[in-house]
Amino acid sequence: MQRFILSRKNQITLISAVLIAIAFTSKLVFHNEDIFLWALITSSVLGAFPIAIQAFQALKVKVVSIDVLVTIAVTAAFIIGSFEESAIVTFLFLFGAYLEQRTLNKTRSAIKELTEMAPESALKQMENGEFLEVEVDEVDVGDILLVKTGAKVPVDGTVLTGDGYINEASITGESLPVTKSRDSQVFAGTILENGTIQIVADRVGEDTTFGRIIELVEEAQDSKSEAERFIDRFSKNYTPIVLLLALVVWIISKDIELAITILVLGCPGALVIGVPVSNVAGIGNGAQNGVLLKGSEVIHDFSKVDTIVFDKTGTLTAGNPNVADTEIYADNVNEILGYIASVENESDHPLAKAVVEHIGARNFYAVEDTDVVKGGGIIANVEGHRVAVGNVALMEQENIHLNEKAREDIARFEQNGNSLVLTSVDGELKALIGIRDKIRPGVKEDLKKLKKLGVKNLVVLSGDNQGTVDLVAQELGLTEAHGHMLPEDKSEYIKGLQAKGKIVAFVGDGVNDSPSLALAEIGIAMGSGTDVAIETSDVVLMNSDFSHLPHALGLAKATANNMLQNIIIAVGVVIVLLISVFFSEWMNMSIGMLVHEASILVVILNGMRLLRYKLK
Incomplete structure (x- = not known):
């Protein structure tokens, strides 16, 4: 029964809205108090069911949730005969939850789009040499597959015969087609725009680069920063405090309606949802632009970076000496x-x-x-x-x-x-x-963007001789340059920076520099989705495009600022509402719930702005 009612929440919300409309129409137009009263009672009872069920489920795990506060408030309002407020509060709460879910789904659009890009079938070579269409799950490592014009590459593999142009936007964020011929590497989820190729499967299923990206972004969007964990702990303690405050007010003032109103106004909904929606939207934007940010904690630390240390070969230079x-x-x-x-x-x-x-x-x-x-x-x-x-x-x-x-x-x-x-x-x-080795095109301009974003120190560390490193540093305008550096020397240098209070990001290839990537506050891997790059680093530039680095840092700063804005909005609204209860005549339970739900939508819409973020 509980599952049935919760699955019909949207229908219950619609019925409640119709009943409230009937109630006020009958009273204001036809002056019929009976229909007005019974329509509101029906709406209150019907709307309270899913809220009460969610409250009961929360209490079972010893959590005093927002649903508990609203259930108590609506029940008390119903008992004292405030049917207008009980009906309106239940409707607004349910309608707010509906809008909240819809807008949250939009912030997860990056995951949805990635999932929809996942290939479902493949043309597999059978024992008789013919190619037969099979489910992608039936493809094993070593199988030979045929990819035709317009088709998705079903697995990670190596081209055996043929050539063509492949759109790798799902992997790299770049829409320009890449030429593929014999011995070229191809990735699952990319699209062959022109030509016909045969490939041998190297990695299949969840082991493909595309599968790893989806898994990584999902994990990142579900991860929580210290700020979010604090808010979770705060809300668990805060809601019982609101309940106690309402009880104290009732005992002192003997005004049950005032106590009920405090329960409704004190709901911390916007505070609980504000930080996660910023986190999800920021990571979603990165995924759409070839940048993988591994969670809310990474975003928080990355936004505070003041020193970036670069490996030279393959990072500042093209890596093709x-x-x-x-x-x-x-x-x-x-x-x-x-x-x-x-x-x-x-x-x-x-x-x-x-x-x-x-x-x-x-x-x-x-x-x-x-x-x-x-x-x-x-x-x-x-x-x-x-x-x-x-x-x-x-x-x-x-x-x-x-x-x-x-x-x-x-x-x-x-x-x-x-x-x-x-x-x-x-x-x-x-x-x-x-x-x-030639310096990457556009790196000098990208480094200037990093400086404008607040990075004070740009350092290059390399195993090459000092003369070579100095020339690169001089051409690019770097702060420091150190040559003849072994991997352990780089790690010690980063420790030295951290000892001076610097917040360090290290940019490397994810293979030779894995100790430095792990040691720095933020490890940034230049790599086209290689296993080591994905596993070792905190941030991955999926197509080794250095120009994505300023976007990644700007996005991290914008996301961190957005989280702070949402916290301020949420806390500010609760404070204003609670003050209004005691120092204004106009504040009541219905208006409070309306403002409360509006604040939730405001923080969600504010977070969704990150989906459209672009570095200016």
């Missing part, structure tokens, strides 16, 4: 280059990839006993030779003698802004390679 200068200190050039390419082929580091790409197709040698030196490079045995490939620190560790010419070359390479890759074979320096 190219070999710019080379010096070989040996006669057997091809053999040395072959050694270098063979060792670097063992690494996924961007500099290693640049070296292998530059050297090109050569005879790769068998590499044995590979030892990766963190922050230094790689040492390995190649054709019976000890080969070390890495930075100057690695050469010093290997006790490699650097003659005067080599030191001059190193200084010249650094002055040109190169990252250095040195190679020694059997204890002798054989090669020096200089690699340069």
Whole structure:
């Protein structure tokens, strides 16, 4: 019965409105007091049912909710014969709940839109080679799928054959199509706008990037900040206090109507709903713009950041370095280059990839006993030779003698802004390679926006040489620049900033810099939805677009301000209403409930403004 009544709340609200309209029409137009009275009584009883059920359910878990206050107030008003007020209060409370739910649903539009984008079917290659349409749940890792023009990519996968343009807005927030061809990565939920491709499934179901995004945004929207947890605790203690206050007023004044009015006016509804709706709307805006904010606590901390520390490669720079200068200190050039390419082929580091790409197709040698030196490079045995490939620190560790010419070359390479890759074979320096990475387009303007948003310190930390880092810092107008930094050095530097009272955000790639991402108040990952980026950081820029960072910070500040505005509105309305009870003639229970419900809608609509937020 309880479930049946609660499921019919909207219909009960409508019937109550009709009964109230009939009551006042019969009295004002036809002067019929009987219909007026019975219509109001019926409306009061009918409207009180769902409210009383919700109050009972709250009391069962030892919570004195707003429904409890309203139920007591309406029951008391009914007993003393204030049928007008009991009917109007129940209707306004139910109607307010209806409007509240509708507007809250709009603030969750980001989740709804993401969910609707989720693919439902796929063209799967069967054993006979034909492609048959199946439910997306029937696709397993390793299956070959066909994606046609206009269709959604059903899973995360790799292109086997064909090419086309894919709209990745559901993942990155960018609507410009991206070209995909053989060996390209594709993501579930994106749309093939042109072309036909076959893909092999790499991740399916909830493990896809798209599934992870939906899960992450849902968790973030349901998470609570310290402010929300405080409000929850406050409302649990506040509502019994209001109940006690009304009881004291009744005992002292003997005015039951005044006590009932206090119960209604003291409801903290706007306070309870104000902060969550701002949180939901802010996270929703971020999800629509390729920015994942992991919850209300993250938004609160991010809004107060005054120092942002950047990793250089792949963050401030494009992450696609190219070999710019080379010096070989040996006669057997091809053999040395072959050694270098063979060792670097063992690494996924961007500099290693640049070296292998530059050297090109050569005879790769068998590499044995590979030892990766963190922050230094790689040492390995190649054709019976000890080969070390890495930075100057690695050469010093290997006790490699650097003659005067080599030191001059190193200084010249650094002055040109190169990252250095040195190679020694059997204890002798054989090669020096200089690699340069271009600064991301538009980064300088984005950093200016961050400064306008209140970020006082912009710092770059990099494992590259100091000369290279200084050139980047000088071009971008950064506050500080530190090179030759190992991952643990970056972590120690961040600890030092925090010890000075700085609120630090760290921006990195989510892989090499995971300690720093975890240590900073806010870890921001540049990554196209990679697992490590999503799990390690607090904020994820889904398509590695640096221009989304100012939007993310501006959105966090706007959301935090919006939460504060809603708290002020909610508390202010309750204070004004309670003062009006004692110091005005016009305040009554019906007017109080109307103002109370209006304040709830005001804070919800104020929060919904965040859905349209754009950085000016």
